[in-house]
Structures are given as structure tokens and as C-alpha cells.
Amino acid sequence: MYRIFIVEDDDKIGAVLKRSMEKYGFEALCASQFREMIPELEAYAPHLVLLDINLPYFDGYYWCRQIRARSSMPIIFISAREGEMDQVMAIENGGDDYITKPIHLDLLMAKVKGILRRVYGEYAAATGLTIPETELNVQGLRLNLSRNExxxxxQKVELTKNEHLLAKCFMQQLGQVVSRDQLLEALWDDVQFVDNNTLTVNVTRLRKKLEELGLPKAIETVRGQGYKLILDDGREEPS
Structure with a gap:
């Protein structure tokens, strides 16, 4: 399911946009921090941003540049400004498209779906280009594969290389018992000379990181078999 991050300081317009995105099967979140929104954006890890220009503290051009310094995700500007130069500035600052207010929702949805198809979906596949997987998302627990987060x-925590590899292994087999041998192989190519306690230490460290996120009992020990990752909502299939 694609995630849309809406940067709009008019609560009514933001609510309309959010409902429209959800109506068409997308997840959507309205920005709540306009002085410093990058942490919120990075935590949500959207696939596309809808970005107003007239915002508190900093304008949309500024935030577009900040996003572009970190990501190539699609950005659609939505603004009451109708001037040609505003649209030029939006594109030159890193935007992918521009829609003027009042918003025609059918046009907006057509543009959103078209960009998502081109960047992530069927059109991306048709070009022969591969879109690298940057995130593993399991029931809302998200592992950034490029930044070890x-x-x-x-809530966000930084992981060491070994913690990252263990988290990936557990998340790919959510709810299933992962044997100690599987985990050792995920960490080291040659497991014959690895002290078994080394694995225990690494699992303990990952447990502590999950506790910091508010998941104190996520990794269960299955005596004589290994470990398994359990999240709160009961589903056991990765998204």
C-alpha cells in the first residue's frame, strides 16, 4: 500500500486530501510539524509527497529542497499560486508536478496514480529499470535497508550491522521460529568457529533496541529451537 505524506497547513484541505487518498486505497498522513517536518517525514517513509507552498516558518520550495537532499520520492506541489514563475520555481526546486487550488480531486488522483505507476509500478517495470528495495515493512515495523534504521x-533507532541483519531475518519470517543456525548463517559466512554466545549477545542487543521502540516482548525465545518475532496486532504475514 502506497503512503502519501500531505504537507498542508489548512486543516480542512488537509482532511479532504487525506480522505481522498484513503478512498482510493492509499495510506495518508498530514504533517503536524511545520517548523521541522523532516523527522516526521522520515519516520513515515512515504512514497509520494503533496506539498503546499505557503506554509508556516518555511515555504514549500525550502521543504522540497530539504526532501530532495535526502530522497528522490515524487513531490507534487499544490498551491493557490497560479503564476507561471511559481510553477517554474516548483519544478526547479525539485518538484515533479504542480496543481493549482481550488483542487480538482479527479485530476489530482490521476496525477498521483500516474506518478506512482511510473516510479514504482507497472511503467517502471516496463522500462526494464529495477527499483531497489529500500524498506522492509512488516505490520508497521519498518526497516530502512540503506540506513540501518x-x-x-x-519512534526510530539506529542499528548496528549485525542488529540490522538479525532484524531483517526475523521480519522476513514474522511469527515463525527462526533457528539459531539460520541466524548464525545470516550473520557470518562460516559458522563453525563462531561462539554460540556471540549470537545470544546480538539478539539481546536487538531486543533492547525493540524495547526502545516500545516493543519489549517482540522477540520470543523458543526453547531448543531458536527465536521468533511477534508483533501486537496478530497478523503474521509481511506486507
């Missing part, structure tokens, strides 16, 4: 409900 683990995110849960807007």
Missing part, C-alpha cells in the same frame, strides 16, 4: 510508530 528501525521505525515503529514514529
Amino acid at each position: 528501525l521505525v515503529w510508530q514514529k
Whole structure:
């Protein structure tokens, strides 16, 4: 499911946009921090941003540049400004498209779906270009594969290389018992000379990181078999 991050300081317009995105099967979140929104954006890890120009503290051009310094995700400007130069500035600052207010929702949805198809979906596949996987998302627990970050409900922790590899292994087999041998192989190519306690130490460290996120009992020990990752809502299939 694609995630849309809406940067709009008019609560009514933001609510309309959010409902429209959800109506068409997308997840959507309205920005709540306009002085410093990058942490909120990075925690949500959207696939596309809808960005107003007239915002408190800093304008949309500024935030577009900040996003572009970190990501190539699509950005659609939505603004009451109708001037040609405003549209030029939006594109030159890194925007992908521009829609003027009042918003025609059918046109907006057509543009959103078209960009998502081109960047992530069927059109991207048709070009022969591969879109690298940058995130593993399991029931809202998100592992950033390029930055070694683990995110849960807007909380974020940094992982070591070994913690990252263990988290990936557990998340790919959510709810299933992962044997100690499987985990050792995920960490080291040659497991014959690895002290078994080394694995225990690494699992303990990952447990502590999950506790920091608010998941104190996520990794269960299955005596004589290994470990398994359990999240709160009961589903056991990765998204």
C-alpha cells in the first residue's frame, strides 16, 4: 500500500486530501510539524509527497529542497499560486508536478496514480529499470535497508550491522521460529568457529533496541529451537 505524506497547513484541505487518498486505497498522513517536518517525514517513509507552498516558518520550495537532499520520492506541489514563475520555481526546486487550488480531486488522483505507476509500478517495470528495495515493512515495523534504521510508530533507532541483519531475518519470517543456525548463517559466512554466545549477545542487543521502540516482548525465545518475532496486532504475514 502506497503512503502519501500531505504537507498542508489548512486543516480542512488537509482532511479532504487525506480522505481522498484513503478512498482510493492509499495510506495518508498530514504533517503536524511545520517548523521541522523532516523527522516526521522520515519516520513515515512515504512514497509520494503533496506539498503546499505557503506554509508556516518555511515555504514549500525550502521543504522540497530539504526532501530532495535526502530522497528522490515524487513531490507534487499544490498551491493557490497560479503564476507561471511559481510553477517554474516548483519544478526547479525539485518538484515533479504542480496543481493549482481550488483542487480538482479527479485530476489530482490521476496525477498521483500516474506518478506512482511510473516510479514504482507497472511503467517502471516496463522500462526494464529495477527499483531497489529500500524498506522492509512488516505490520508497521519498518526497516530502512540503506540506513540501518528501525521505525515503529514514529519512534526510530539506529542499528548496528549485525542488529540490522538479525532484524531483517526475523521480519522476513514474522511469527515463525527462526533457528539459531539460520541466524548464525545470516550473520557470518562460516559458522563453525563462531561462539554460540556471540549470537545470544546480538539478539539481546536487538531486543533492547525493540524495547526502545516500545516493543519489549517482540522477540520470543523458543526453547531448543531458536527465536521468533511477534508483533501486537496478530497478523503474521509481511506486507
